[in-house]
Amino acid sequence: MAELRTLRLSEIFPNPDQPRKDFDPIKLAELAESIKTYGVQEPIKVKPRGGRYMIVMGERRYRASKLAGLETIPAIVEDLDDDQVEELALIENIQRENLNIIEEAKAYQRLLDRGLAVEELAGKLGFKQSWRITERTSLLRLADDFQSMVVKGHISASQAFEMSRVSGNDQLVVFRKIRDGTLNTYVKLRAFVDGLLDTTAEGALFDIQPLTEKERAVLTSYESAMDKITAFLNRSFKDNELLILKKVLASNRAENIAKVDLIIQHLQKIRKALVIDSLQQEALLEKTA
Helix, strand or coil: CCCEEEEEEEEEEEECCCCCCCCHHHHHHHHHHHHHHHCCCCCEEEEECCCCCEEEEHHHHHHHHHCCCCCCCEECCCCHHHHHHHHHHHHHHHCCCCCHHHHHHHHHHHHHHCCHHHHHHHHCCCCCCCCHHHHHHHHHHCCEEEEEEEECCCHHHHHHHHHCCCCCHHHHHHHHHHHCCCCCCCCHHHHHHHHHCCHHHHHCCCCCCCCHHHHHHHHHHHHHHHHHHHHHHHHHHHHHHHHHHHHHHHHHHHHHHHHHHHHHHHHHHCCCCHHHHHHHHHHHHHHHC
């Protein structure tokens, strides 16, 4: 049963398994100044342990109270089991947005290791999609150095998620490509990682099979179309010709705009497919090097 009491700060100690490890000293000092003026507005929550009291929720308030020179603090004392303690500590930090994504991932994993299902944990945290849990915990597959770089902001969340899809030296390969600017869009990054993961294509990389009749037909059609487009663009139009063209096409202007837009759309699709294929082949070559 929970009981509101006033405890001496010397009787209280932090939870050694607190998900949050970093406390911003500037924000802590600001909170201490507020506590000096207005006092602790919300009690911390503690549980009895070894003749003292371990913090369950409110470590920031505890630390700031010590900075403010207080000797006591209001606290809700409740006898909780370890699972309840960890759940409450995690939920408090997430709701207050105090965890970085690696700390969050580690906290999720600890709860999952205790036997909570992904869907159950998502429900407790108020997440509508359980993939938010698995997306975070996937970051724990990153090497320690890369996890540290995520925390420091040197690797973005999306880059980290893609890097976590591969293991070992492949993570270093992806990071180097990110660093040198080769994978400067998510599409390129995803394609390169897909290439590293595509073990079925690895065997076929140096085993070029003859084209089928259907493949030859597609190739012929593509080359013919590209030759015509290239010849058209190479010819180009001078400014005075564009003026004439604008005049003679005025009657079906909308139709011609639609045709040009369609050409651009298809060229962009072709370019995207070629870029993706090129990056996937590059990834396979990296892997077989």
